[in-house]
Amino acid sequence: MHSAETVAAARESLASRDSVLVAFSGGVDSSVVAALAHDALGDRAVACTAKSETLPREELADAIAVAEEIGIRHEIVEFSELDNPAFVENDGERCYHCRTMRLSKMYETARELDIETVCDGTNASDPGEGHRPGLRAVAELEVYSPLLEHDIDKADVRSIAESYDLSVADKPAMACLSSRIPTGIEVTESRLSRIERAESFVRNWGFEQFRVRDHDGLARIEVGRVELETALDPSFVAAAREKLTELGFEHVTLDLGGYQTGSVSPATDSEPVVENVFDAEYPTGE
Numbered sequence: 001m002h003s004a005e006t007v008a009a010a011r012e013s014l015a016s017r018d019s020v021l022v023a024f025s026g027g028v029d030s031s032v033v034a035a036l037a038h039d040a041l042g043d044r045a046v047a048c049t050a051k052s053e054t055l056p057r058e059e060l061a062d063a064i065a066v067a068e069e070i071g072i073r074h075e076i077v078e079f080s081e082l083d084n085p086a087f088v089e090n091d092g093e094r095c096y097h098c099r100t101m102r103l104s105k106m107y108e109t110a111r112e113l114d115i116e117t118v119c120d121g122t123n124a125s126d127p128g129e130g131h132r133p134g135l136r137a138v139a140e141l142e143v144y145s146p147l148l149e150h151d152i153d154k155a156d157v158r159s160i161a162e163s164y165d166l167s168v169a170d171k172p173a174m175a176c177l178s179s180r181i182p183t184g185i186e187v188t189e190s191r192l193s194r195i196e197r198a199e200s201f202v203r204n205w206g207f208e209q210f211r212v213r214d215h216d217g218l219a220r221i222e223v224g225r226v227e228l229e230t231a232l233d234p235s236f237v238a239a240a241r242e243k244l245t246e247l248g249f250e251h252v253t254l255d256l257g258g259y260q261t262g263s264v265s266p267a268t269d270s271e272p273v274v275e276n277v278f279d280a281e282y283p284t285g286e
Helices: 002-013 028-044 059-069 086-091 094-112 134-140 156-162 189-204 223-233 235-245
Strands: 022-023 044-053 073-078 117-119 210-214 219-221 251-255
Touching: 002 156, 022 028, 028 044, 028 059, 028 156, 044 059, 044 094, 059 073, 059 189, 073 235, 086 094, 086 251, 094 117, 094 134, 117 219, 189 210, 189 219, 189 235, 219 223, 223 235, 235 251
Parallel strands: 022 044, 022 117, 044 073, 219 251
Antiparallel strands: 210 219
């Protein structure tokens, strides 16, 4: 676990900067960086959230709320990943294209505000978590990652968040809506919209760790394994089928393996983990 000295060192490294802009999603990682930066620099620290079609409205609301908790100045800027054909194509590098665009918007905003340093919430656990092309964008753009620099991992981050009494200390990991679309299926505004509405429905049923994966007509609901029993309740099953069919899904399924991060990301640079069943011929029997 983190020591007080480690946290102090991270805070001091931020204090040594003239000013910082924190790429701020409102998740626990960027919230801890924002809290440390605000402690270290006061008004010379700014949190910046990039609003786009891939950011759920609930996540934007959470970001606004936690920025208020911290007391840090909060800027909201807008851009669209859908302007980039390479992102829309949704190959194995989608997260690289997304992170490059998002962080470039951060640098643009920092220049407008005359801020010296852009930093993010990459922590020491992130580099070891499988296919993460977005981290390459962080390195290429020379974004400063204080948690990574001071070897603060995910467990440490949650502990620090608790010490700041942040409401997001126990918040489950959240990725952008495009992460619900299997590699090779185009990212479109209509797909992102129906995913967001489907996940809002699941959230309103009280589920905490979940995803609705969009397999081009087939919805695959993943929930945390401890919540699988609830997901098998006939009332939820009936309601989910009715709602997601209404949203435009032809088939609604529940993944009995439970929630798995990155389950539609590529296992290699060219091969999706989950095959698009609509592109294959399967024997259906008589």
